[in-house]
Amino acid sequence: MSAIPMERPVLGDDEAAALTGLAARVRELAEATVLTGAGAAEAAAVADEIAALTARLTAERRGAPPFVTPGERRMDRQIANPVSGPLNPFAPPIGLDVTSDGVVRGEFTLGAVYEGPPSYVHGGVSAMVLDQALGMAAAATGTPGMTATLETRYRRPTPLGVPLKVEAKASRVEGRKVYASGTISAPDGRVTVEATAMFIMPQRFVTSEY
Numbered sequence: 577m578s579a580i581p582m583e584r585p586v587l588g589d590d591e592a593a594a595l596t597g598l599a600a601r602v603r604e605l606a607e608a609t610v611l612t613g614a615g616a617a618e619a620a621a622v623a624d625e626i627a628a629l630t631a632r633l634t635a636e637r638r639g640a641p642p643f644v645t646p647g648e649r650r651m652d653r654q655i656a657n658p659v660s661g662p663l664n665p666f667a668p669p670i671g672l673d674v675t676s677d678g679v680v681r682g683e684f685t686l687g688a689v690y691e692g693p694p695s696y697v698h699g700g701v702s703a704m705v706l707d708q709a710l711g712m713a714a715a716a717t718g719t720p721g722m723t724a725t726l727e728t729r730y731r732r733p734t735p736l737g738v739p740l741k742v743e744a745k746a747s748r749v750e751g752r753k754v755y756a757s758g759t760i761s762a763p764d765g766r767v768t769v770e771a772t773a774m775f776i777m778p779q780r781f782v783t784s785e786y
């Protein structure tokens with residue numbers, strides 16, 4: 577049982593645009609925080625100002641991230657997803673497109689907040705990006721599901737601060753199970769991470785709109 581309810585408020589266009597802008601500023605703030613050379617006193621002063629801003633936002637707090645109206649299925653309306661959601665400051669965010677033949681593609685650059693080994697992307701972040709891309713490829717078959725297995729193979733370090741590509745495609749559907757694979761590649765075209773995954777449409781969602 578989750579502490580976050582399933583029922584969601586739906587944002588109008590103006591509010592969605594304003595909150596998207598807010599998330600972009602908070603994303604910049606996160607990067608500024610990990611890179612700042614401000615001294616202790618300045619960092620403490622800025623922390624106090626941010627605490628005041630957080631209190632302003634929390635004054636009207638929702639119980640769950642909101643949705644937007646476009647899209648027939650719930651996953652199309654979810655704009656606070658941690659990989660692709662423009663409303664989520666934690667998300668890079670990565671724009672992922674699905675071609676008519678079911679291939680998911682995205683281009684993205686990851687900054688210092690996603691660092692694992694010095695100057696390279698954290699392996700868990702790469703896995704998260706691939707989980708999302710492969711999940712979208714699975715959903716494109718018409719059988720959206722939850723990740724049951726995700727296997728990643730880290731072939732070489734994934735560089736920060738340069739344009740990366742992610743690509744994914746489903747290979748087969750067996751009842752409620754969908755198998756998919758994908759890669760992240762560096763600007764030189766070499767694959768840095770490969771992934772295979774199996775998604776299962778939960779029995780409880782078979783008759784719902786998920």
Ligand SMILES: CCCCCCCC(=O)SCCNC(=O)CCNC(=O)[C@H](O)C(C)(C)COP(=O)(O)OP(=O)(O)OC[C@H]1O[C@@H](n2cnc3c(N)ncnc32)[C@H](O)[C@@H]1OP(=O)(O)O
Pocket residue numbers: 651707708709711712715720721722723724725776777778779780
């Ligand atoms: C477009 C959006 C993209 C989103 C991408 C990101 C997606 C996510 O992050 S999802 C979050 C992470 N995943 C989860 O939290 C999933 C947690 N697990 C579950 O909810 C359930 O175990 C779930 C949905 C995987 C399967 O549940 P359920 O529908 O009850 O399956 P169940 O009836 O027990 O089993 C069905 C079949 O799957 C198999 N199976 C179930 N779970 C697994 C598993 N983890 N690994 C391998 N096989 C499995 C069973 O053995 C059974 O096989 P068979 O048909 O051959 O007997």
